[in-house]
Amino acid sequence: MNVLATARKKLSTLSGRPQPRILTVKKAWYLTPNMIRVTFAGPELEGFPEGREGGNCKLMLPDVGESRGAFAARFQGGPAPLRRTYTVRHYRADTQELDIDFVAHGDNGPASRWASHATAGDFLGFMGPSPAKVTSFDADWYLVVADPSALPIAAATLEAMPRDAKGVAVFEITAAEDRQQIDAPEGIDMHWLVHPDPSTPSTQQVDFVQGLDWPEGRVQTCIAGVSVIKWFETDGGLTLRSRRSSGLS
Numbered sequence: 001m002n003v004l005a006t007a008r009k010k011l012s013t014l015s016g017r018p019q020p021r022i023l024t025v026k027k028a029w030y031l032t033p034n035m036i037r038v039t040f041a042g043p044e045l046e047g048f049p050e051g052r053e054g055g056n057c058k059l060m061l062p063d064v065g066e067s068r069g070a071f072a073a074r075f076q077g078g079p080a081p082l083r084r085t086y087t088v089r090h091y092r093a094d095t096q097e098l099d100i101d102f103v104a105h106g107d108n109g110p111a112s113r114w115a116s117h118a119t120a121g122d123f124l125g126f127m128g129p130s131p132a133k134v135t136s137f138d139a140d141w142y143l144v145v146a147d148p149s150a151l152p153i154a155a156a157t158l159e160a161m162p163r164d165a166k167g168v169a170v171f172e173i174t175a176a177e178d179r180q181q182i183d184a185p186e187g188i189d190m191h192w193l194v195h196p197d198p199s200t201p202s203t204q205q206v207d208f209v210q211g212l213d214w215p216e217g218r219v220q221t222c223i224a225g226v227s228v229i230k231w232f233e234t235d236g237g238l239t240l241r242s243r244r245s246s247g248l249s
Contacts, residue, residue, distance in 0.1 A: 020060060020125040021045070022072055026097065028118040032178040034148065036102045036115045037089070040126075045096040054132040054156030055088050059100070060125030061114050068123055081125055084111045087152040088129045101152045132156065133222070140217030142167030142188065145205055147225030148174060148198065157222045158184040168212060170205050172225070174198055 026041035060081035062071045074081055090099040102115035114124065134157045142165055146154035151171060158169060159182065166187035172195050173179065179192050195202045 020058075020075060020127045022068065022123050023098070023126045025118050025120055025122040027120055028115065028122075030104070031101065032173075032175075032180060034104045034174045034178050035151070035180070036104050036112075036118075038100050038102065038115055038118055040098045040100070041096055043096070045091075045098055048091060048093070048096070048098065049129070050091060050093050052088050052129040052132060053090060054134065054153045054160070055129035056133075057086055057088055057100070057126060057128030057130070058083050059086050059111060060127070061110055062124060071123070071125070075125070082110055086111070087156070089152045089156065103148045132160065134160070134220075137161050137165065137220065138218075139220035140166075141215045141219050143209070143219060143221045143223070144169040144188075145209060145221070145223040145225075146170075147172045147205075148178070150224035151180065153224055154222060155180065155182045158182055158188060161185050161188070167219075170208050172202060172205050 021044045023040040023044055024042045026039045028036060028038040031037040060083050062068075062081065071081065086100050086102070088098065089101050091097070102112055104116060105112035106116060107113040114122075133153060137160070142161065144154050144158060144167070146169075151173075154169065154171065161184070163185050164187065165185040167189070169182075169184065169188050169190045170193065171179075171191065172193050174194070174196060176192070176194055182190070184190060191208065193204050193208065195204060
């Protein structure tokens with residue numbers, strides 16, 4: 001165990017609660033026109049749990065121009081950094097690299113602002129990750145629905161499915177160029193619906209799902225996003241409603 005990991009463990013023991021990792025950016029780039037992927041790497045990732053793709057994590061954002069030392073000192077007495085919830089997209093234990101995807105809102109949200117300006121050597125605080133949201137796949141058919149903010153968890157869920165899984169995935173994206181390569185099973189029928197103004201409500205995912213020829217058998221769902229879709233079964237089919245929150249990350 002290196003010096004940083006040893007110090008972090010000692011602080012956790014003394015405080016009685018886990019201490020955040022301060023992660024270092026290796027590179028950041030636009031995965032698509034409206035999605036930024038940031039790769040973190042370094043000894044701070046020693047001991048990071050494997051198999052947590054799709055799990056939640058808390059990101060703590062430094063102030064503009066804040067030094068790493070000043071940022072680290074804030075965890076020992078405040079003021080607490082701004083926090084946002086994100087999703088582990090990939091972790092590569094052999095190279096100690098972690099990928100997290102950010103929807104690109106420009107400077108309209110603090111996390112998007114940080115990601116859009118991130119370069120090698122930049123840093124942030126990290127807590128987590130939680131276990132993956134979907135770990136058991138025992139259904140006859142699967143339904144995955146996600147808006148841009150939920151693409152990381154949806155993609156991780158699809159990539160974890162058995163290779164013989166069948167179902168439908170419905171993604172809402174801002175532009176056609178925001179389609180991503182996802183290693184989904186061949187039996188998953190994937191649909192990309194373009195909604196160019198994410199700040200306005202959209203019912204196209206709800207309309208699409210309500211128009212599906214609903215199969216017999218057990219159905220498992222993964223439905224998530226800033227535009228939260230609520231659903232319930234009725235008479236062998238689905239009734240869905242949607243609502244939108246206005247927060248930007």
